């Protein structure tokens with residue numbers, strides 16, 4: 001595979017693997033040649049004069065290296081580089097150094113072939129990225145290695161953006177993942193990375209290059225489905241609330257209520273999304289348990305959709321928390337608004353004219369005290385879940401503690417959110433005036449899934465169901481007449497002990 005496209009050297013000098021690479025490169029280059037210890041003052045080459053080359057040259061000169069840039073058109077590009085950097089022709093630049101960053105796109109690698117003679121025995125650092133995952137058969141770095149078999153290729157820097165390079169390692173990600181088949185070359189590049197203020201992370205041999213090249217292409221992969229779910233729910237509920245709160249009064253009573261869109265409509269939509277998403281975190285667990293009860297075994301795979309769902313619960317939960325937090329802030333802002341002040345004055349004037357001295361309604365007062373308190377507690381619990389999902393915190397908890405917070409406290413948060421919604425809604429579901437265009441109040445819609453989840457969880461607590469579920473999770477199977485006794489048949493131990501994160 002390598003030989004076919006190589007544009008360098010006779011076949012006998014080609015290296016096919018890591019170990020064979022060593023004698024060719026020669027220990028000379030790293031250990032015995034004092035010029036090659038990559039400390040400040042050493043000359044480093046950069047091929048290409050684009051954005052990345054420029055940032056790289058900047059960072060390298062700031063770090064004390066001498067930089068020589070190889071361009072096809074050095075006269076035109078020289079002004080773009082720091083004065084300390086020498087900008088010259090590609091072949092000229094390559095001759096002046098032993099470590100060369102190849103800052104051109106993969107598509108143009110083959111055009112560097114004319115340099116193959118001067119490149120012999122040097123270290124090439126491949127910094128390239130692809131536009132798509134697995135676009136090519138082999139990684140860019142392996143392709144470069146196949147074109148220049150007498151060079152040592154080190155993959156690195158592709159996970160760092162030109163911007164991060166420019167602004168220095170204080171902002172953004174500090175880690176530079178590198179890999180190579182040649183240990184010494186890798187050590188040399190790692191040292192340069194360290195001098196530049198980043199931290200090198202050894203990813204092993206050049207065959208890892210593919211993995212490293214895919215990293216910058218992954219845009220929050222686990223978040224895609226949850227984010228679309230949240231956006232979809234938001235859109236549904238937003239439209240529904242818009243119709244009920246704005247369009248209905250406009251059509252039926254010619255009243256202009258468009259001012260409600262930025263805060264009131266959003267603040268009915270966000271909590272609904274938060275609440276439904278929270279119930280969707282606990283629904284797949286219920287479905288999984290039902291499936292296990294029905295099948296009478298845990299040794300069969302869940303269907304793919306359920307598997308996917310179980311794996312996305314963290315992201316769904318965190319998005320739910322995000323919406324709930326926004327909802328809380330929006331709710332606190334409700335009485336700040338000018339419209340609210342006008343309404344207060346309006347009702348006060350009305351009451352004065354009707355000569356009603358006391359407008360205190362005990363039931364309404366209690367309802368509000370209750371639902372706000374429930375909301376605050378629920379948000380508090382969700383914050384706890386969100387905090388424990390930070391890797392550093394999660395690592396400091398043992399498995400039972402983590403599962404207690406995530407599974408038990410999370411479910412309690414769902415129950416309290418339900419109380420919050422119920423006390424907020426109160427008897428409104430039975431009030432005909434609340435039905436706009438026959439559409440029921442929004443909160444009644446949101447109750448469906450959460451209440452199902454809560455009822456199902458209560459069902460699992462029934463002793464007979466619980467026993468069976470516990471046995472199944474301990475490996476018991478329906479129809480296999482294996483004598484099986486639970487260590488504690490009375491159900492002494494908590495469910496946390498027997499469940500595992502699927």
Ligand SMILES: Cc1cc2nc3c(=O)[nH]c(=O)nc-3n(C[C@H](O)[C@H](O)[C@H](O)COP(=O)(O)OP(=O)(O)OC[C@H]3O[C@@H](n4cnc5c(N)ncnc54)[C@H](O)[C@@H]3O)c2cc1C
Pocket residue numbers: 278281282283284285286287288289290292298313314315316317318320321382383385386388389390403406407408410473498499500501502
């Ligand atoms: C703000 C927030 C942050 C979150 N952060 C995280 C997070 O960091 N990490 C994370 O994982 N989740 C996170 N979540 C999601 C959620 O809290 C967890 O997934 C939680 O463990 C789900 O609890 P559960 O009781 O439904 O499921 P689990 O306790 O996971 O059980 C689910 C189902 O799996 C099956 N099962 C359990 N044990 C076994 C077994 N031994 N063999 C076979 N099947 C079994 C059962 O059918 C069970 O019903 C977060 C949620 C929120 C709201």
Ligand SMILES: NC(=O)C1=CN([C@@H]2O[C@H](COP(=O)(O)OP(=O)(O)OC[C@H]3O[C@@H](n4cnc5c(N)ncnc54)[C@H](OP(=O)(O)O)[C@@H]3O)[C@@H](O)[C@H]2O)C=CC1
Pocket residue numbers: 047048049050051052053070071072073077102103104105106108111127128129130157158159160161162163
């Ligand atoms: N921009 C970024 O943030 C990052 C970029 N990278 C990687 O760095 C490499 C360079 O990217 P970037 O600097 O953004 O790209 P640019 O398009 O800005 O620069 C590419 C450079 O390649 C040189 N080049 C050499 N041969 C050719 C040729 N035949 N045709 C066209 N150009 C050629 C050109 O320099 P000249 O005309 O002087 O010869 C040109 O300036 C890519 O592999 C990219 O994936 C990696 C991580 C981040």
Ligand code: HEM
Pocket residue numbers: 267268271272274275278324327328331332372374375376377378379382417420421424441442443444446
């Ligand atoms: C500090 C925390 C919270 C406060 C102060 C708060 C406050 C409020 C207020 C004032 C309302 C009424 C909104 C209106 O008048 O239109 C409301 C409704 C609601 N809240 Fe909360 N809440 C909090 C947390 C939560 C949490 C954690 C959830 C669920 C995850 C939640 C879900 C809901 C729902 C579903 C409604 C009904 C929306 C509707 O249909 O109009 N709230 N909350």
Ligand SMILES: [Cu+2]
Pocket residue numbers: 233236237
């Ligand atoms: Cu919807």
Ligand SMILES: [Fe+3]
Pocket residue numbers: 072108111112
């Ligand atoms: Fe070229």
